[in-house]
Amino acid sequence: MIAFQVAKILAKVIVFFEMSDEKTVDPDEAVEMMEVIGYDIDQFEKGFLRELIDAFPLVALEYEGEAQKLVRNIPWHFYLEETLAEDDPVRLAELEALRDAAD
Numbered sequence: 482m483i484a485f486q487v488a489k490i491l492a493k494v495i496v497f498f499e500m501s502d503e504k505t506v507d508p509d510e511a512v513e514m515m516e517v518i519g520y521d522i523d524q525f526e527k528g529f530l531r532e533l534i535d536a537f538p539l540v541a542l543e544y545e546g547e548a549q550k551l552v553r554n555i556p557w558h559f560y561l562e563e564t565l566a567e568d569d570p571v572r573l574a575e576l577e578a579l580r581d582a583a584d
């Protein structure tokens with residue numbers, strides 16, 4: 482339950498930064514804040530991080546269009562699966578292959 486609530490908060494903040502225009506948010510400041518958020522997320526305990534990753538698709542259902550896609554892809558954009566797999570070279574290789582195929 483807490484992971485879902487945290488995912489909702491993160492989604493709101495990330496959607497705001499990503500979808501605001503330059504008059505609303507300075508782009509450089511937005512990038513810097515996204516880096517801070519990414520770093521902080523990486524510090525979560527692994528079990529909680531797994532719950533958080535799993536919560537984003539559910540949170541995405543509360544959005545429409547581009548915002549929904551953005552929220553659904555938060556784990557991908559912040560490399561959260563890679564964070565979970567940092568001690569598993571096989572899983573890291575699988576994730577790298579998926580990223581290479583997506584490019």
